[in-house]
Amino acid sequence: MIKALPPLLTVTVTVLSGLLFFFSAAPAQASLNCAGLTGCDRKFCEIESQLKIAQERGNDRKAAGLAKALAEAKQHCTAEGLRKELAEEIEEAREDLAAYRADLKEAEEDGDVDDVRKYQQKIEEEQDEIDQLEKELSGLN
Numbered sequence: 001m002i003k004a005l006p007p008l009l010t011v012t013v014t015v016l017s018g019l020l021f022f023f024s025a026a027p028a029q030a031s032l033n034c035a036g037l038t039g040c041d042r043k044f045c046e047i048e049s050q051l052k053i054a055q056e057r058g059n060d061r062k063a064a065g066l067a068k069a070l071a072e073a074k075q076h077c078t079a080e081g082l083r084k085e086l087a088e089e090i091e092e093a094r095e096d097l098a099a100y101r102a103d104l105k106e107a108e109e110d111g112d113v114d115d116v117r118k119y120q121q122k123i124e125e126e127q128d129e130i131d132q133l134e135k136e137l138s139g140l141n
Helices: 005-033 041-058 060-076 079-110 115-140
Strands: none
Touching: 005 060, 041 079, 079 115
């Protein structure tokens, strides 16, 4: 009985690892299917992809919320509304970027190397987000 345990444990770990990989890769695969779409069609596709994943995983509460979000999006989504949302997100990200730059300046003045690195990283991430949002916005025009 004890000799049979290690192979059983090995199989179990292998199966669980495979499932973990599959489920962690599913959202990335879903978003790739929507990459060629723009505007409301892309929004619908992304919600539908998330809904399908939630249903496959048996996550009924999330699936119900996504089904409601999809119905709302189909009823109210407009290109102008998406442009407005993206413009607001860009403005918020720019405000965050300005705050991080102020924090970076303060950290540099204080000589706090750890905070300098932290704020440089946050600035880089925020700029990447702004670039992505601006690219998305230009795709709507």
